[in-house]
Amino acid sequence: MHLLQETGRAGRDGRLSYCHLFYDDTTYLKLRSLSHSDGVDEYAVGKFLTHVFSSETKQHEKICSLVIESASHKFDMKEQVMQTILTHLELGEVQYLRMLPQLNVCCTLNFHKSFPNTLAARNIIVAAIVKNIGVATSDVLAEIQTLKMKGEVTYEMKDPAFCYTVLEFPKDICSLSSHLTKWLAEIETCKVRKLDIMSSAAVAAMNDSSTSEVSSGAKQTLILQSRILDYFNGDDKCNTPSKTTQNCAFLRADIKVFLQSNRHAKFTPRAIARIMHGVGSPAFPNSVWSKTHFWGRYMSVEFSVIMEAAQTELFNFVDRNAALAT
Template sequence: MLTNIVAGMGINKSDIRAVIHFNMPNSFESYVQEVGRAGRDGLPAYCHVFLRSTNQDESELRRHIHANSIDRHVIRKLLRKIFVSCSCKSSCPKHEVAFSIEKTVRYLDISEEIISTLLCYLELHPKNYVKLLNPAYTICKVISYGGVAEIRNASKTCPPLAMALALHPSSSDQHQLEFPVVDVASVMGWDSGICKHKLKNLEWASGKRSKLTVQFMDLGFRLLAPGNLSDDELDETLDNLYSQVRDQETKALKQLCAVHKALTSVTNENNLSSSFNDENNSNLKTIIRDYFRAVDPLATVILESAGIQNEDLLVNDIKALITMYRDTQFTGRAVARIFHGIQSPNYPAVIWGRCKFWRRHLSDDFHDICRIATREILKMR
């Protein structure tokens, strides 16, 4: 894959004479920052951008934007993990909630970074529904080397362990007990940190090592959240998060469209010489200057769907993909990602890159593929 060749961040070299982009930048903001590395000594410097004549650059960069987009139902699934129902009848003081990072990434099929971003958006919600806490281990495992009786005896002086046994009675006759710490703390009304401290102390008795080993595992997201939101409040929160995700995607697509349109308008086709077209050079400077002077430079940018070049071929490929991998529970977005060559936690490129459908429909509109794939999946069910 071709990458940008520029002087990187932190290099304060004043006599850089040229900046060469072997592919298109994704926005004017990126482009100006990158070319701004050249000619800092006040002497002439040259900036080159190589573009594919087939407009493939824009399609390639769209992949990275769509990689961060999320379906509405995925956000709903995340909210169900955050707003766990409680018995508070009026105002809820907010309860500690924790869920596994690794399992949630697999469950939602989105990266940890995207989930963290959504949680930050949620924390910044006007109604301040949640407060983010530092990540912590969510699972406690107590192992007894002295038999089942050792755990039972220890529970008499350790309330968190006693509550864990009460919540998991099927494990009361085993030499080890595994349970979610935050769930136990929530039932007791304790802070999970205090519960962990009490549980860790089980390893010691009268200043000596006991016959119990306590392990904490499975790092998880952790936050304070109410458990008594109404359906209307949950729907409003869902709408708010989805709107922010969609707006971010639209903004990135408009930035890409703006820089692509500008660069193609001043391109010298098949000109690989070192000479510059003064008129094109002046036009590009004017476009960039107007862009940054505008109050809303993206207001006039109109996004046009790339459409589907051959819908019959697309539908046949969707059916062939689903048939070929019958044990895989595809979603419309998962199919679109494969067709665009976008990896995700459940569809890594190292595995799915070998699939013959990988990047097969890169020139087709991503959201149109999502829509058609969802339709075909429902039909095949």
């Protein structure tokens, strides 16, 4: 679906302008698949929370960091999803942590004039670094920048990370994980529903049978306005079924072949569903997995249906491997 406005008119010279809506089912299905790109499973959320509230973070007022790139790959979560979870932990009913400004956790320091120990003798910050004494990050960066201006050092910052301080440890991580997963699932469902409603409204307007071009355009506008009003009024008519199918005869067979062909990888049902929908993720990027024969092959099948089939085949795959090992 693409909405285009005629160039250089509406709001500029006062003349009437028209917007043109171009619609095709392939684009709709692709956008619908992408709506699942931020989704996460309870298992992944549980692993993420276990890391955030690990034994290393129990020290009172300790500043903790979570390197974004490595964590994103480890938990197969996008950066914005991890940030959403952390923000909820700070602003939810219970404040579990306090978020701090992001920073780079790794700084490579190169000395050009003086040796580190020599420079440490006349610079307290360098001395602190050499002795591994805790100093405020802002003080360190400011002093290193000063040393750079003097030609003493150059430095490279890398590994951006989320920073936080744990204020309270959850009594039951499993319960918290379940709560967060349900909340994120509602967000995912809402995204898909909005797209289905938009698609339904566009199709209803395009299917208008008026013969006159002028009257047809006016009626299409009224249809769109009515559908939009229904949506914002919370009308039940907005619960429009999608154009995806609920089953496919070869789905489970193809998932079985896919698993056998990629024994080296550790999949989750969601990861398999994403690949079948042609959607990449941090742990399964487009650049690698778009080369597989099954990439985007089942875009027209409901995402949840693929996840259920994938879960069944994953269990069967594990059972078969266990039987072969004995």
